[in-house]
Amino acid sequence: MGKRKIPEFLTSEEQKQLVNVFNIRYFNSYRNKVMIQLFLNTGLRLSEMINLKWKDINLTTGQLKVVQGKGGKDRIVWIGEDILEILREYRIKQADKLDICEYVFVTNTKKQLDDRGIRRMIDTYATKAGITKSISPHTLRHTYATDLLRATKNIRLVQKALGHSDLSTTMIYTHIVDDEYEDALKNFRR
Template sequence: MNYTEMVRKYLEYCEFRKELDSNTLKAYRIDLRQFFEYTMEDIPGKEKIEDYITELHKKFKQKTIKRKIASVKAYYNFLEEKEIINDNPFRKIKVRFKELVILPRIIPREEIEQLLNFMYAQENKSNVKAHKFWLRDIAVIETLFATGARVYEISNIREDSVNLNTGLIRLMGKGGKERYIQIASSEILDVLKNYYKENSKEIKQSGFFFVNNRGCRYTEQSIRLMLKKYTKLAGIERIITPHMFRHSFATYLIEEGVDVSCVQQILGHSSIKTTQIYIHVAAKKQAEILRDLHPRNRMNILKFVA
């Protein structure tokens, strides 16, 4: 069996047995294609794999390298599990990375407030069609910030995944992992109820909760373009992406004293290490508070002379 057929079987296994999402499958497909285009062998050995890893370090950033190696490693684990290979070369390959702390970009609270206020001010009930789409866009942005969900999770929410009575939403995250998020704000829940009421016909036909003007799923790219439009119209110069709402959601919760393990569960992170990055961002805010508001700043204490 050549590598093309083996990769096809592996991706089928990932899709139907492991139930991985389409984005993960796409990344695996690209990474494995690049690996075999470089190695030109059906089952490359340790030496070829190490050459490939060296080549990755010449071309890509650390995060991308990690993902591409992980894709190939997962494939070899599959080959070993299916007894296509007896000796997995990855057991003898050690790759070390320097851990870089890249702080997530967040949206200042005042800009979130500015954006939402602008969007709410655009309500126009006289135009029925425009009002339906305005409700949808408000609902999407409010849901992004209320849940900290990824944009593809929002885009793929099914109608039967939303309970408008309790405010409970079922999300499908990375690797097809399911989690539930509570919409705790009655105001946001009212927005979702009104949106559903105005768009129920299209929602029921498509099966998706958020729909576009053709009654189909409101795609990730459409959400990004919608956010870009409103950000510009609201007079905000900063480029705001949907994922920045996720970063902001997590950072502001931690600033308010929410335990990091609780934030991890809400975000759907498999490892708490991923969530701990937000502690670094929240610490910057803590430093500002202590610098500006610590009571010692207002005490009359003699200056230290070195």
């Protein structure tokens, strides 16, 4: 098997730039900002984000159930208090504007968003934020995975969070962290 290409991911600085580029006076812009924050905090796939329903998020405990992810498997991810607070506020604003919605992210007519529109939106805002890398929803997933592996040093935990059935799929992230490890050791006491 050939070496898999290491995926593009955002630095913490780029993540801040991207999140801060939205003008949240406008509801759709606010919705998109929340979506990007949720991508960065859960590593959901694009299809999983589009299909995410309010009933699958426990806004008290932070348990988020990914229903029928890739391969038809459900999985649980946990989200922290900061993003939970953002989601609670967003849900109130969404209900004020659109009434009660089944899906977390919808159009102004309460329809599910389409994947091309989300891809375009992420690309547009990344450019506005001055990020020169090519950014897609999958880049945000890679960013989550890389940050999670850095923080936990636990590849099995990352595998579970991403919903990978095969650990070899998750192993691409070890290259990123290994390269940083190598650089750190090479530059130690220089």
